[in-house]
Amino acid sequence: MIQKTFLQALLIVSAFFLIWFGLSQVDFMKLFKVKERTTTMEQKLGDMIWNQIEDTEDIVYNDSITKSLDKLLKPLCDANDIEQDSLKVHIIIKDQINAFALPNNHLVVYTGLIEDCKRQEALQGVLGHEIAHIEKNHVMKKLSKEIGYSVLLTAAGGSKGGEMAREILKTLSSSAYDRSLEKEADISSVKYMMEAGINPKPMADFMYQMAQDSNIDKAMYWIADHPESEERAKYILEYIKGKKIKNKQTLSEKDWKTFQEKVGNQD
Amino acid sequence: MIQETTFAYNPGEHEREKASNSYLMSLVALIAGLPLPIINLLATFFFFLANRKGTYFVRWHCTQSLFSQLALLGINSASFWWTVSIIFTEEKVSNQYFAYIFTVILFNLLEIFSTIYAAVQVRKGKHVQFLFFGNLTNLICRK
DSSP states (O other), X not given: OHHHHHHHHHHHHHHHHHHHHHHHTSOHHHHTTHHHHHHHHHHHHHHHHHHHHHHHSOBOXXXXXXXXXXHHHHHHHHHTTOOGGGOEEEEEOOSSOOEEXXXXXXXXXXXXXXXXXSSHHHHHHHHHXXXXXXXXXXXXXXXXXXXXXXXXXXXXXXXXXXXXXXXXXXXXXXXXXXXXXXXXXXXXXXXXHHHTTOOOHHHHHHHHHHXXXXXXXXXXXXXXXXXXXXXXXXXXXXXHTTSOOOOOOSSOHHHHHHHHHHHHHHO | OEEEEOOSSOOOHHHHHHHHHHHHHHHHHHHHTSSSTHHHHHHHHHHHHHTTTSOHHHHHHHHHXXXXXXXXXXXXXXXXXXXXXXXXXXXXXXXXXXXXXXHHHHHHHHHHHHHHHHHHHHHTTOEEEETTHHHHHHHHOOO
C-alpha cells in the first residue's frame, strides 16, 4: 500500500513537471506580445511625463544651445553604437544641479548642472551616466520597483494621468537608483567616454568637488541624493587607473565657455 | 484519477450529507481563497477539525479533502509569490512563468472538477477515492 501511494505521488509530481516543461516550450512572450506591450507602456509614460514637464517648466528651445549639447553627446553615441536620434534631450531652466532620464529615452538636463560643470568632460560624464540608465533599462526597472507595474499600467492607460505623471517625475528626478545600478551607470559612462577618447577624470573631479562642497544644497539633486559621491569618484579613478586615457575635447575651450554663458543667460 | 469503490459500510443519510459538505466547503474556500492560497487550506482544516470525531465515512472524506487542498497550497503559493516578485521586484515575466501559471490553472481546474464530482457522488452514498490522496487517507484514517 505504501509503495503504491508513493508511486502515485511520484506520478502526480512527474505529471506536474512534465506539463510545466511542455508548456515552457511555447513562446508565450511572443504570443502575448509582452515586449510590444512594455514598449508601448514606456512610450506612453515617457510622453505623459514630458507633457507634464512642458506644462510646468521653462524649457530651452535656443538652437545654438541645443546644438552644442548635441555636439557634446555625439562622440559618446558614435563611439558606442548608441543611436543619438533615439535620445530626446531636453534642457530645463533651473538652477538646481540635476539631470535625469525618463521612460522612452527622454534625457533631461537642468541649466544649473551645465553652469556648474567646470569642464565639458564632467558634463559628458553625467550625460553618459544618464544614457547608461536609459540603455540598460534602469528607468523602467526603478519605476516598476518603486511604483509597481499595475500602477504604471493604469497611468499609461490614461486614468489619473496628470497626478501619476507628477508622482513618477518626482521618483525619477529626485531620488537615486539602487547602489548597484548607480555603479553600473557610472562605469558604463566611463567606458563610453574612454571609447570616445574623452578623459573621464573630470567626471570624478566633479563628484569630489560636490562631495566636498560644505554648502551643498538639498536642491543639488544629482549629488545630494548620492551620499557616496566620494566613493563613486574613487571607484571611477580606480577603474581608469593604468588605462591609456586620451584627451579629445569635443568643443573648443572658447565654444564651451560660450555655451555655458548662453546657458547662464537663460536663467 | 478518481476511483469509485464500496465503503466498509453503507453510510447513513446524515453521514453522506456531512461528508459531501466537506468537499463543497473546500470548493467554496478554494475559489474564495485563490489569490491567497492559505485561506482554502485553513477553511478545510477547521472543517476537518470540527468533524474529526465524526463517523468513519465523514472523517475519511474530510481527510481526503484536506490532503488534496494541501497539495494545491504548495503550487498555488509558488505562483502567488512568483507573481508578487514580478510586480514588486526586478524579476521579469518569462515563458517559464506563463507555463507555470497555466499548469497551476490546469491543476486547480482538475481539483475543482474532481471536488464537485466527489461532493455529488458522496452525497449519493458512493465512496470516491482520488489518485494518491485516497491511498494516503486509507493509510492515515483509522476505523
